[in-house]
Amino acid sequence: MSVFSAADRARFRAEGHWGDVTLPAMFAATCARVPDRLGLVDAPNRAEIFEGAPKRLTYAQMQVEVDRYAAILQARGIGPGSLVATQLPNIAELVLLYLAISQVGAVLSPISMAYRSAELRDLSQVAEFDAYISVGQLRGQAFYAERLDALPDHVQRLGLGEGLPEGVFRLDTADAGDSAPVPLDADDLYAVFWTSGTEGIPKAVPKTHNNLMSSSLGAWRLLGLPDGANVLAPFPFVNAAAVGGLMMCWMRTAGAMILHHPFDVTVFLTQLKTEDITYTMVAPTVLVYLREQAQDPDLHPALNRLQAIGTGSAPPDPEVFVFFQDRFAIPVVNFFGSNEGAQMCSSQERIPDPRQRASFFPRDGDEAWKPALRTANGGTFKLVDPATGATVSEPGALGEMYIQGPTLLPGYYSRNGIDRSKFTADGYLPTGDLFQISDCGSLIRFHARSRELIVRGGMKISPVELDNVLSALPGVREVAVAAYADPQMGEKVCLFAVMTPGHTLDLPAVTAFCDRAGLAKFKWPERLVLRDALPRTPLAKLDRKVLAKWLAQQGDIHA
Structure with a gap:
């Protein structure tokens, strides 16, 4: 018995998103x-x-x-x-x-x-x-x-x-x-994936064959990979993004899938140099490392063979996008997705400016903007004001993304059946992800998880916005900010930075950078911690809660 209603099955087939082919x-x-x-x-x-x-x-x-x-x-x-x-x-x-x-x-x-x-x-x-x-x-x-x-x-x-x-x-x-x-049957369950568990016990996310078929279409179409293209896969195949994106892209191109993981940069570079790779997807910090290694003449042929690089899971440095496009004509595609079914793809075709592409996604799929458009995976969304519950649509407005569409899970899975209690009465799933509409009105930018906002003296700060800005600090490989308690202001910002070899950083240099960038002073980091690596969830996403917990354990010790 299908976990989706007959109406959903008929609608998504009529729209061309679902079919009758199983994996x-x-x-x-x-x-x-x-x-x-x-x-x-x-x-x-x-x-x-x-x-x-x-x-x-x-x-x-x-x-x-x-x-x-x-x-x-x-x-x-x-x-x-x-x-x-x-x-x-x-x-x-x-x-x-x-x-x-x-x-x-x-x-x-x-x-x-x-x-x-x-x-x-x-x-x-x-x-x-x-x-x-x-x-x-x-x-x-x-x-x-x-x-x-x-x-x-x-x-x-x-x-x-x-x-x-x-x-x-x-x-x-x-x-x-x-x-x-x-x-x-293509409407049968294919898999039950697990969320990262950052909000308690992981939730079980069921997906059908048709869910995964439709989730792969966005990446595959935007990447334009030819028949027989080889894919280097450095992410673990444990979530819908890796299976529905990388693995399904491989199945659609019918080339070779080159396996990799746990991540080892030496092995990764060897695979790039020795295998005929057309596409790979890496974390933003690996993009930075590849830019550092681009002077290696042995790596040039490998980079010139790549038709695209995908990235996601953390805010990337816009200048890295510029570097690969200008130096090697490689468009870096920025992805934002979730096990539950969200998928935003920022491709060169949709956003030609590489700096914009690092931070923004097409607004396609926003029902309050151009209802006929769809997200990369065929879905739609609306942005909802967390305070009032009203749909927001004006340039500059901020709202929580509510999603629906052919990749959306039917409900959370448990031994007692499918749980739809998180869905709205009209069939949307609130994601907890805050997005802001661009000033031009045609793009959106991820702002923050609603539970991760930093509140300093009543002023709300998006940690993702700061991550984006501070990723351009000279000499950094990756950065993340987190909140720490302050008796007067409630919360303040701490910057965690991983440096490239031979570089260092101090707090005055950070504040000077923020000043030059024209960043409002209440957003400036007031602590700095240098680390060898940033904590990751089992799904390789930044685990900001670990950073906040570490800060809480430090008390009033200032870096």
Whole structure:
């Protein structure tokens, strides 16, 4: 039974956003069309992360392995409706198992490798897993063993590689018969993803085949990648953005997916230089590093082969966008998205100015502006004043984004069913993301998470706005601001900065920079902390709450 209403299914099909093709059907069609084309490539450091020599598989070889895993899963009683949790690094087996789980009609639930027994126990309370798949060892250390007891007794324990605990069935060496075909529907659930858990226990986000098909269309169309384009994938495949964006872009281009993660800059550069990469997506701090390394003549051919670079998850430095466009004619595409279904894409076609593209997104999809337009993934939104609940539409106005459309989840998933209590009566999902309409009226800019605003003496400060401005400080690799308590003003701003080698920074230099930038004084950072790295959530997003918590623990100590 579909988790979406008949009216939604009919509407999104009529609009051309949904269809009847499932992910296994798309993969099978590619295997039949280009069986001998290279399809999947392990990172060269596979043996350090997991075990065994790196795999390089054609589509025909992938299909054989997917069918084998599907047969093994079916023999274990896993089939339509089974919920299969996976906790896997970016190795070839991850992709093969994702496809096999879907092929037998089961529902995938990928979990971050950073989660340990406490988090796994929490997730098991929200969703009733039927099976769990992970690796025996990671980087030479036991991985599965400490998670074993966090799973309820009824959950099948399945694993890959050496060092699996007793009682865990090993998949990669198991004998397999033939897999039985399973009728699939594009409106069936494909996966249950997990939010980052920054507001408590992560929420479970169910997505259908059609949800993911439509979520991938925006990036694929805007990037304009040719048939056979190779994609370098340095993000973990645990959320809708990575699966619906990177993995689905790969499935649509039918080239090779070059796997990478955990992120290692040396390995990443080696892959860029030695593989024929057309597209990759990286965090803003990696963009800065690539700019620093661009003087390396061995890297020039690799950069010249790239047709686009995607970025997201944190405010990027606009000058980096300018650098890659002017020096290598590479358009950097800025993405903003969520597991729940938001997707903004700032491409060169839609926003030619690279500096604008680093901060702004097309206003397409705003129902109060031009109702016929849609966001990159076919959705619409409205901006709502958090205080009054009124829709805002004027240039300069600020509002919380409420979304709807073909990529929107049907509701949060739990063992008790689909929960739509967070939705409005007319079917919108409030995202908690504040966006501001540009002065020109045709663009929008992410302002802040509504719960992250810094309030200094009654004046509200967007941490994202400051991140954007301060990312241009000379010598910084990445920056983030957070609030700390002040008895007179309530809150003040602290800047955390990660410096490039050979550079340093002090607070007078920061205030002088803010002065030159014409930034209102109440927004100026009044503390500075230099760090080796910024904290990240398991989904690789900046974890500003960790910074705020650290500041709270420091008390009145001034940096």
